[in-house]
Amino acid sequence: xxxxxxxxxxxxxxxxCFAMLAQPAAAQSxxxxxxxxxxxxxxxxxxxxxxxxxxxxxxxVLVGDxxxxxxxxxxxxxxxxxxxxxxxxTANEVQGVLAHELGHITGGxxxxxxxxxxxxxxxxxxxxxxxxxxxxxxxxxxxxxxxAAGQRAAIGSFLAFTRVQEASADAAGAEYLSKAGIxxxxxxxxxxxxxxxxxxxxxxxxxDMEFLRTHPLSGNRIARLRETYIVDPAWDTPNDPExxxxxxxxxxxxxxxxxxxxxTLEFYPKHLTQIPARYARAYAYHKDAQIxxxxxEADALIAMEPQNPYFLELRGQILLESGRVEEAxxxxxxxxxLTGYHPLIASMLGHALIATEDPAxxxxxxxxxxxxxxxxxxxxxxxYQLGVVYGERGDTPRxxxxxxxxxxxxxxxxxxxxxxxxxxxxxxxxxxxxxxAQDVALQARSQLEQLERRR
Numbered sequence: 001x002x003x004x005x006x007x008x009x010x011x012x013x014x015x016x017c018f019a020m021l022a023q024p025a026a027a028q029s030x031x032x033x034x035x036x037x038x039x040x041x042x043x044x045x046x047x048x049x050x051x052x053x054x055x056x057x058x059x060x061v062l063v064g065d066x067x068x069x070x071x072x073x074x075x076x077x078x079x080x081x082x083x084x085x086x087x088x089x090t091a092n093e094v095q096g097v098l099a100h101e102l103g104h105i106t107g108g109x110x111x112x113x114x115x116x117x118x119x120x121x122x123x124x125x126x127x128x129x130x131x132x133x134x135x136x137x138x139x140x141x142x143x144x145x146x147x148a149a150g151q152r153a154a155i156g157s158f159l160a161f162t163r164v165q166e167a168s169a170d171a172a173g174a175e176y177l178s179k180a181g182i183x184x185x186x187x188x189x190x191x192x193x194x195x196x197x198x199x200x201x202x203x204x205x206x207x208d209m210e211f212l213r214t215h216p217l218s219g220n221r222i223a224r225l226r227e228t229y230i231v232d233p234a235w236d237t238p239n240d241p242e243x244x245x246x247x248x249x250x251x252x253x254x255x256x257x258x259x260x261x262x263x264t265l266e267f268y269p270k271h272l273t274q275i276p277a278r279y280a281r282a283y284a285y286h287k288d289a290q291i292x293x294x295x296x297e298a299d300a301l302i303a304m305e306p307q308n309p310y311f312l313e314l315r316g317q318i319l320l321e322s323g324r325v326e327e328a329x330x331x332x333x334x335x336x337x338l339t340g341y342h343p344l345i346a347s348m349l350g351h352a353l354i355a356t357e358d359p360a361x362x363x364x365x366x367x368x369x370x371x372x373x374x375x376x377x378x379x380x381x382x383x384y385q386l387g388v389v390y391g392e393r394g395d396t397p398r399x400x401x402x403x404x405x406x407x408x409x410x411x412x413x414x415x416x417x418x419x420x421x422x423x424x425x426x427x428x429x430x431x432x433x434x435x436x437a438q439d440v441a442l443q444a445r446s447q448l449e450q451l452e453r454r455r
Contacts, residue, residue, distance in 0.1 A: 182237065325355045
C-alpha cells in the first residue's frame with residue numbers, strides 16, 4: 001500500500017507540473033542594448049509584415065543565457081538567448097529562428113498551451129481516481145497498473161501536442177521567410193547546428209523515441225523543410241549585406257560583453273583590426289579595468305566611423321564607468337543626438353549628468369530622463385535615475401512616483417505600492433502624475449494578490 005501511495009503522490013505531482021507549465025514563463029535576465037535591439041527589430045519587421053502584422057508589432061527581447069534557445073511567452077514578444085546569437089554564423093540563421101517563433105505567435109500557441117497541459121492533467125487526475133477506486137476494491141496491483149498507464153498517457157498526450165505545435169511553427173516560419181523574400185538556407189543551417197548537438201548527446205536520425213520528445217528530431221525537420229525551401233523563389237536570394245554586417249558587429253559586441261576578457265582576446269586577438277574585433281576587445285579591456293586600452297579601441301572605432309552613435313556610446317560608457325564622468329558627457333550627448341535620444345542611451349546620459357554631482361546639470365538630466373521614460377516606460381534604470389534627480393531637486397512626490405515605477409518593473413510590488421500611495425497623497429489631485437500613481441498602486445495590489453494566491 002505504501003508503494004501505491006507513493007505512485008499516487010507522483011501522479012498528482014505530475015498533474016501539478018502540467019498545471020505549472022501552463023503558467024507564464026519566469027522572469028529572465030534581460031539584456032538591454034540600443035544597437036542590438038535595433039538590429040533584431042529590423043530583422044523581425046519584414047517577417048511580421050509577411051505574417052500580416054505591422055512593423056514593430058512583434059518585439060524581440062534579448063535574454064542573457066548561454067543556451068541555444070528562443071521562445072515566446074505571452075503577448076507578441078520573441079525572447080532570444082544570447083547563446084543563440086553566439087552560435088549563429090549569419091543573421092539569416094537567426095531570422096529563420098525568428099520566423100519559427102513568429103509562427104508560434106500567429107498560431108496562438110501560447111494561448112493554446114494550457115489546452116495541451118490541461119488535457120494531460122485531466123488524464124493524470126482521472127487515472128489517480130481510477131487507481132484509488134481499484135485500491136479500495138482490493139486490487140493493489142491493478143491500481144498501480146492504472147496509475148502507470150495514466151502517467152504514460154498524460155506525458156504522451158502533452159508531448160504529442162507540443163510536437164504538433166513545433167511542426168506548425170516550422171511551416172508558418174517557412175511561409176513568412178518566403179513572403180519576405182528571405183532565403184531559407186539560414187533556417188536549414190541552424191537546424192543543422194541543432195542536429196549536431198543531438199549527435200553529441202547520442203541522439204541519431206533513426207532514433208525511434210521521437211514520441212518522447214517535445215520537438216521533432218532536427219533531421220526530420222530539415223527533411224520536411226528542405227522540400228519547401230529549395231523550390232521557393234527566395235531560395236537563392238543573397239543575404240542582406242547591411243544586416244549581415246550589423247549582425248557581425250553585434251555578435252562580437254555581445255561576445256566581448258559576456259565572455260571573460262581572456263576568452264575574448266583569444267577569439268579576437270590584437271592583430272585583427274576590423275570593426276568587430278575592436279568592438280569585442282574594447283569591452284574585454286573595459287571589463288578587465290584596462291581603461292586606456294579600452295579607450296584606444298573605442299577611439300579607433302570612432303576614427304573609422306565618426307558619426308556612429310554606438311561607438312560614441314561605448315566611449316562614453318567606458319569613461320563614465322571608470323569615474324571620468326565629465327569627460328564622458330560630450331560622447332554621450334552626441335550619441336543621444338544621433339539616435340534621436342534613444343531611451344537607453346539617453347538614460348546613460350542622464351546618469352552621467354547626475355553623477356557629476358553638479359546641480360547645474362540637474363535640469364538637463366531631468367529633461368533627458370523624462371524623455372527616456374516617455375518613450376520606454378519599461379526601463380527601471382531610467383526610472384531610478386529620474387527618482388534620484390527629482391530627489392536632488394526637492395520634488396519628493398515625483399521621486400516617490402519614479403521609485404514606484406522602478407519597483408514595479410523589478411518585481412517589488414510591496415515597495416511599488418508604498419511609494420505609489422505616498423506619491424498619490426502628495427501630488428496635485430487629478431494631475432497626470434496623480435493618476436499614474438493610482439495606476440501603479442493598482443498594478444502593485446494585483447501582483448501582491450497573485451503572490452498571495454500562489455502561497
